[in-house]
Amino acid sequence: MTGAHRRLAPGRLVIASHNEGKVREIRALLAPFGIEPVSAASLDLPEPEETGTTFAANAELKARASADLSGLPALADDSGLCVEALGGDPGIFSARWAGESKDFGVAMQLVEDALGKAGPETGRDAHFVCALSLCWPDGHIETFEGRSDGTLVWPPRGQQGFGYDPMFLPNGHKQTFGEMDPDAKHAMSHRAKAFAKLVAAVF
Numbered sequence: 065m066t067g068a069h070r071r072l073a074p075g076r077l078v079i080a081s082h083n084e085g086k087v088r089e090i091r092a093l094l095a096p097f098g099i100e101p102v103s104a105a106s107l108d109l110p111e112p113e114e115t116g117t118t119f120a121a122n123a124e125l126k127a128r129a130s131a132d133l134s135g136l137p138a139l140a141d142d143s144g145l146c147v148e149a150l151g152g153d154p155g156i157f158s159a160r161w162a163g164e165s166k167d168f169g170v171a172m173q174l175v176e177d178a179l180g181k182a183g184p185e186t187g188r189d190a191h192f193v194c195a196l197s198l199c200w201p202d203g204h205i206e207t208f209e210g211r212s213d214g215t216l217v218w219p220p221r222g223q224q225g226f227g228y229d230p231m232f233l234p235n236g237h238k239q240t241f242g243e244m245d246p247d248a249k250h251a252m253s254h255r256a257k258a259f260a261k262l263v264a265a266v267f
């Protein structure tokens with residue numbers, strides 16, 4: 065995002081996500097800022113089809129859809145796990161790899177199987193990306209990205225977090241995101257880094 069930023073006034077803000085794990089993390093990140101978060105689910109807002117080809121494009125279309133329908137500022141998150149040996153897959157398809165039932169045991173197994181096929185020489189490096197878009201009801205939109213680098217472990221470890229967290233070991237740490245205390249993840253994750261940029265720009 066370039067150019068002038070707009071300040072976000074205190075008041076209600078829609079968290080434009082239908083993923084409970086994300087909503088929990090975004091609520092925790094918003095807690096110090098005097099914002100009243102309202103979930104998209106509680107307003108019965110639909111889950112838009114993610115037709116974008118980048119994290120930023122998908123975050124923007126989700127934020128815009130919720131801001132248009134609710135008349136409130138809306139914050140959306142598009143994120144995913146990018147595995148270097150898989151050319152960046154599952155990437156923007158990270159949620160879709162978990163199928164209709166959103167089973168991340170299945171999705172993590174698919175990643176592990178694909179890594180096995182890629183062969184040992186390609187390594188197990190991966191990173192998470194998070195794009196956060198904040199859209200105001202008049203259509204003004206700002207987008208911020210964060211990234212965490214790490215490696216993939218097998219078998220998955222830990223019950224904290226959500227999604228691919230149990231197989232992601234962030235660089236410089238001994239616990240996977242699935243084993244870490246949520247506060248420790250919030251201090252360093254891709255989502256926290258994107259959020260820090262948003263905070264610097266709009267709060």
Ligand SMILES: O=c1nc[nH]c2c1ncn2[C@H]1C[C@H](O)[C@@H](COP(=O)(O)OP(=O)(O)OP(=O)(O)O)O1
Pocket residue numbers: 080081082083086111114126141142143144145158159160192225226227228229241253255
């Ligand atoms: O910190 C994370 N720890 C583990 N896994 C993660 C994380 N961040 C994203 N991920 C994975 C799982 C998630 O399902 C997918 C995002 O897909 P994405 O389309 O952005 O979200 P979603 O469909 O789950 O909910 P929604 O679009 O309603 O916000 O990437």
Ligand SMILES: [Mg+2]
Pocket residue numbers: 114159
């Ligand atoms: Mg989604």
